[in-house]
Amino acid sequence: MKKKVILYCRVSSDEQAENTSLDFQEDSLRRYCARNEYEVVAVYREDYSAKHYDLKRPEMRRMYDFCKSNKAQVDKILFLRWDRYSRNVGFAFEYQRKFSNLGIEINAIESPIDFGGTEWPMLLSVYCGAAHTEDNKISKRTKDGIRATLKAGRFPQKAPIGYLNNRVSPSETHLIKDPEYAPIVEEVFRELAKGIDSVEVLRIKYSPLLLRRKGKHNDGRGIVKDTTNHPISKGAFYRMLRNRIYCGEIVVPAYKDEPEQIVQGEHEPIIDKATFNTVQDVIDGRTRCKPKLRKTDKPELFLRRYLVCPYCGYGITGAFSTGNGGKYAYYNCCHCKKVKIRAEKANDAFAEYVGTLKPTPEARELYRLIVNDLSQQGKDARKAECDNLQTQLNAIETKIANADDKYLEGALNIEQYQRICDKCKKDKMQIEDRIAMLRNPQNAQLEPKMKYAYSLIDNLLGYIKNAPVDVRCHLIGSIFPEKIEFDGSAYRTKKLNEVVELIFQNYRELEKEEQGVNCFTSRSVPRAGVEPAQPSLAKGFSYIRCRSFSVCLDYVLTVSIRT
DSSP: OOOEEEEEEEOSSHHHHHTTHHHHHHHHHHHHHHHHTOEEEEEEEEOSOTTSOGGGOHHHHHHHHHHHHSGGGOOEEEESSHHHHOSOHHHHHHHHHHHHHTTOEEEESSSOOOTTSSOHHHHHHHHHHHHHHHHHHHHHHHHHHHHHHHHTTOOOSOOOTTEEEEEEETTEEEEEEOTTTHHHHHHHHHHHHTTSSOHHHHHHHHTTTSBOOSOEEEOSSSOEEEOTTOBOOHHHHHHHHHOGGGGTEEEEOOBTTBOOEEEEOSSOOSSOHHHHHHHHHHHHTOOSOOOOOOOOOOGGGTTTTTEEOTTTOOBOEEEEEEETTEEEEEEEOTTTOOOEEEHHHHHHHHHHHHHTOOOOHHHHHHHHHHHHHHHHHHHHHHHHHHHHHHHHHHHHHHHHHHHHHHHHHTSSOHHHHHHHHHHHHHHHHHHHHHHHHHHSOTTOSHHHHHHHHHHHHHTHHHHHHHSOHHHHHHHHHHHOSSOEEEOSSOEEESOOOHHHHHHHSOGGGGGOOSSOSSTTOOTTSOOTTTSOSGGGGGTSOHHHHTSOHHHHHHHHHHHHHHO
16 A cells, blocks of 8 residues: 655745745655655645744644644655754754654655664754754854944845835845935924924824835735735834934944944935934933924014013013904003003014114124134134044054055954954044034135125114014014013113124224223224224134134024025
8 A cells, every 4th residue: 555645845935946946856755756656645835944933834834734634644744855844953853743643754855764763863853953053053144244234334134114225236235215215204204303293193194105115925824915005004113213224324233242333324314313313302202392382473463472561571462453344453461451552553663673773884894804704713723623634534544454454464363353444434434524514614605694694684674574474583583582672662672682782882882992881892902093903803802702603603694594
């Protein structure tokens, strides 16, 4: 009577399956059965790794269930080699025991084991243990290779949403921006950084737009699901917001005695680091200055955020009253109820008040010379620092070249060489970032900005009367750091912006050599007409010079950029 056998064929990757390895195994097994006059009752073809257990090897699970239901109809289970059966010693003994309890023998046609003898446990351990050891070696080499690639700033794994894997060689890929999803990912980060909408609100809004890539997914139980056009899941959305890939950095996880590292990636970031850090603060609830949601400023009541009551000191609000067939805007104090002023009158009076803030031509020219002088000093300091940093950068390049030579000569082992290169690359990246920042200052092209800012200052009256309400509010916030009092006839404020005070002060007061009205008058400033003003800048106006260039220019840039 012919013995009834089941044939089991397995490969560990789709590539092997496409190269007909499964067909080769089945053909070899069928020829073996023909020579030994075995009857083949079933064939199971697996495309999963042999190191996994039954839940991730569905054909093995089906084969066991079939044998359990039809144990009288199966005598043997045959496979080509023992590593096709299992590359895990524990799994090999477990399923050998299960099939043996059913009265079914498992065996390989190459290197068969006599399970009737006493040495079979040792032989099974040797055959499957050798494959197990090889798996461990491959796993270690793979982990080491992935870690080295991550340290070099490249991401060898599947690209996160917003990026694509661009293969530049059979063994090397680079991340490139996905033209379809990268703009959506950037918008998600920027919206969350505002701190207005919660993560869940944005997930519901954007997850239908962040679809999974086309493909199929096997859930491990033999059920293949089409993942095409499936929205990103909740967990994947949160992982996306935590992923430093999007700000140009790569996380190298801790391994053995090496701590976790963060390196600069070679790929192009989708968002800047400041936005990424702000998003992390929003997710963790660490934001301190969330934007306040308030009603839109009415053009008729644009002053209500800046006015205080002259009687009680509380803020003045505004509202519309209906009467005589129309609506009229009023500013009023809801605390003491002593102030109720027609908004049109208050707005006109405020525009006239701001219109009186004009610098004299002499003060404006002198301030321009001071700012230019400080700007030139800043340029010289930046250039000197850039030269110093470039010298350091050249020294680091020399260290790297020396390390390369020593490594090739055998004077350094791989650990020493890698440690030197990692430190030098980190220092090099920091110095390059510093040089780039110094060579691209925000205060470039100073003269056009100064010209535009002074044009705006000379026409404050027109801007307060005719500009859009948001521009008016920006101007008022730049000029008046504290609240403004209005009693119905005159405006008063305790303090102007200190740079505005310097621009608007009376130029003749700067000529006083003895005690003057202004606390920042310097006796070292010569009288006009005695000698040119610019050579005395280093000694005169010490009050201005003691402040950094960025502070002196703050008002000019704020006014010109915001409007």
